[in-house]
Amino acid sequence: MKVTRKDIEYIAHLSRLEVDDTLVDKFADQVSRILQYIDKLKDVDVSGAELMSGASMDHNVFREDIPHTPPGPDITLANAPEREDDFYIVPKAVG
Amino acid sequence: MEFHELTISDARKLLDTKEISSVDLVTALLKRIDACDADIKAFITVDEKGAIDGAKKADERLAAGESTPLLGIPLALKDLLCTRGLATTCASKILENFVPQYDATVVTKIKDAGAVILGKTNLDEFAMGSSTENSGFHITRNPWHLDHVPGGSSGGSAAAVAARMCTASLGTDTGGSIRQPASHCGVVGIKPTYGRVSRFGLVSYASSLDQIGPITRDVRDSAIMLNALCGHDPRDTTSANVDVPDFTTALAQYQADGLKGMTAGIPKEFLSVKGLDPDVEKAFHDAVKLLETLGVEVKEISLPHTDYAVAAYYVIAPSEASSNLARFDGVRFGYRDTNATELIDMYKKTKSKGFGDEVQRRIITGTYALSAGYYDAYYGQATKVRSLIREDFSRAFASCDIIVSPVAPTPAFKIGENVDDPLTMYLTDIFTLSTNMAGLPGISVPCGHSKTGLPIGFQMMASRFDEMALVRGAYGLEQALDLKKRFPEMSDSL
Numbered sequence: 001m002k003v004t005r006k007d008i009e010y011i012a013h014l015s016r017l018e019v020d021d022t023l024v025d026k027f028a029d030q031v032s033r034i035l036q037y038i039d040k041l042k043d044v045d046v047s048g049a050e051l052m053s054g055a056s057m058d059h060n061v062f063r064e065d066i067p068h069t070p071p072g073p074d075i076t077l078a079n080a081p082e083r084e085d086d087f088y089i090v091p092k093a094v095g
Numbered sequence: 096m097e098f099h100e101l102t103i104s105d106a107r108k109l110l111d112t113k114e115i116s117s118v119d120l121v122t123a124l125l126k127r128i129d130a131c132d133a134d135i136k137a138f139i140t141v142d143e144k145g146a147i148d149g150a151k152k153a154d155e156r157l158a159a160g161e162s163t164p165l166l167g168i169p170l171a172l173k174d175l176l177c178t179r180g181l182a183t184t185c186a187s188k189i190l191e192n193f194v195p196q197y198d199a200t201v202v203t204k205i206k207d208a209g210a211v212i213l214g215k216t217n218l219d220e221f222a223m224g225s226s227t228e229n230s231g232f233h234i235t236r237n238p239w240h241l242d243h244v245p246g247g248s249s250g251g252s253a254a255a256v257a258a259r260m261c262t263a264s265l266g267t268d269t270g271g272s273i274r275q276p277a278s279h280c281g282v283v284g285i286k287p288t289y290g291r292v293s294r295f296g297l298v299s300y301a302s303s304l305d306q307i308g309p310i311t312r313d314v315r316d317s318a319i320m321l322n323a324l325c326g327h328d329p330r331d332t333t334s335a336n337v338d339v340p341d342f343t344t345a346l347a348q349y350q351a352d353g354l355k356g357m358t359a360g361i362p363k364e365f366l367s368v369k370g371l372d373p374d375v376e377k378a379f380h381d382a383v384k385l386l387e388t389l390g391v392e393v394k395e396i397s398l399p400h401t402d403y404a405v406a407a408y409y410v411i412a413p414s415e416a417s418s419n420l421a422r423f424d425g426v427r428f429g430y431r432d433t434n435a436t437e438l439i440d441m442y443k444k445t446k447s448k449g450f451g452d453e454v455q456r457r458i459i460t461g462t463y464a465l466s467a468g469y470y471d472a473y474y475g476q477a478t479k480v481r482s483l484i485r486e487d488f489s490r491a492f493a494s495c496d497i498i499v500s501p502v503a504p505t506p507a508f509k510i511g512e513n514v515d516d517p518l519t520m521y522l523t524d525i526f527t528l529s530t531n532m533a534g535l536p537g538i539s540v541p542c543g544h545s546k547t548g549l550p551i552g553f554q555m556m557a558s559r560f561d562e563m564a565l566v567r568g569a570y571g572l573e574q575a576l577d578l579k580k581r582f583p584e585m586s587d588s589l
Contacts, residue, residue, distance in 0.1 A: 018443035052482035061332040079428035093438040
């Protein structure tokens with residue numbers, strides 16, 4: 001699979017990355033080579049193989065729905081880059 | 096013997112007989128860090144005050160007559176494990192100033208056990224790498240040869256143990272990140288079975304593959320550390336609710352019976368891997384012969400999908416990473432770019448300035464593999480191949496107790512040798528990442544040196560939750576080999 005400069009820019013947008021212009025061609029080349037290598041997976045006969053998205057899929061895990069005391073804003077917001085009272089501050093989200 | 100040379104079990108005896116105090120031990124190691132770490136650069140943060148305070152508390156518990164295996168023992172932690180009040184950077188600029196408000200479960204466990212935390216060790220940013228060259232702060236050097244990498248991603252943890260700057264350390268292993276640096280630095284590293292050790296408070300890279308484990312001077316210390324780390328944790332839903340044996344009994348079992356009755360399989364596919372270094376191959380075969388003299392029956396086995404493991408891994412791990420790392424968006428913690436005036440722009444600028452190249456490359460690869468039109472061909476196919484890899488291991492373990500192999504195709508490589516070629520770097524994980532894919536435990540134990548004097552590790556893998564077999568087998572090999580040169584010679588000035 002050959003990845004183009006445009007592909008990298010599109011995927012970067014999906015990933016919420018702003019890849020430096022000088023890196024786009026380098027990434028296109030490196031990711032192309034990685035995907036070319038990964039393409040060998042297509043040679044594997046997977047008929048009958050189950051999807052294994054986790055390492056321990058034997059059973060699901062449930063717990064009782066018991067309320068816990070939340071840690072509170074002082075702990076939750078302790079690392080906030082910007083806050084006002086008990087709220088995170090972010091730049092404008094709606095134009 | 097100098098205090099910094101002590102293993103956990105050596106130090107335990109001296110602490111319990113009051114020949115030394117925890118403060119003595121911690122002070123000696125802090126002095127050692129001061130002397131060596133300017134060259135090795137294994138640590139990101141050294142917590143001198145916290146360590147001395149911790150040692151004083153441990154000495155009080157010792158004075159009160161308490162004796163538990165880790166009481167007063169100084170440890171270093173990979174900087175991917177959350178420590179309350181102590182910076183946890185993941186070796187990323189995006190978390191340069193992040194101070195967790197809670198401890199990871201393993202940190203709680205070792206603190207409760209009385210261990211003293213010396214500091215946080217360097218890694219490839221967010222554990223993405225095999226050389227510790229991808230750290231956002233600085234590279235770590237191999238204590239055996241300063242112009243070589245220590246391996247990765249837990250390179251700081253392995254180098255710190257090898258250079259005797261901590262008694263033992265914790266690492267994490269997603270595709271070999273405990274075992275490969277342990278091998279490259281000549282120390283012992285265990286990746287436990289997926290679910291054995293709680294991942295709560297471990298900053299996730301690839302959640303279905305990550306596991307925390309110890310890096311130690313010898314196999315006995317690894318067994319002691321495993322005892323402290325393992326156990327069910329309701330805060331990690333993938334944590335296994337299974338009994339935890341006393342892993343040190345495997346040492347006694349070896350002393351009583353040697354390795355009689357044990358069967359080891361050698362995967363034929365592993366030894367036909369391209370680029371297997373002749374010194375590694377020789378050290379591996381010599382160790383296998385030694386295992387046979389200890390009573391191990393050795394047989395050839397097959398893991399037919401080995402050739403596809405690296406490809407499947409480098410779809411699954413980046414896919415999970417692309418999801419896990421979405422949280423570092425500059426809103427709740429970590430770095431934020433302050434130039435952006437709109438939200439999406441802030442996310443983009445924050446991530447691209449905060450993450451290094453390898454992290455961005457993996458996010459892009461993962462996002463690509465998960466994107467519409469490619470999901471089935473990449474992620475779907477890789478997860479199916481993963482289940483075939485797991486079935487390969489299940490079949491193999493029907494006829495053997497352990498599977499043995501080299502840890503890495505070559506000894507530690509030179510700094511800078513592979514940095515511009517990510518794919519070549521990825522291929523060095525060939526022997527280790529299958530166990531992560533199958534959720535199995537693995538150990539790296541030193542088995543010799545290359546002609547140039549670099550350490551070489553020997554890997555043993557076992558069935559799920561059979562770390563006992565690894566401890567017994569690795570202890571047998573370690574005792575029988577009795578390597579004369581276990582640690583790098585380092586002058587006091589280094």
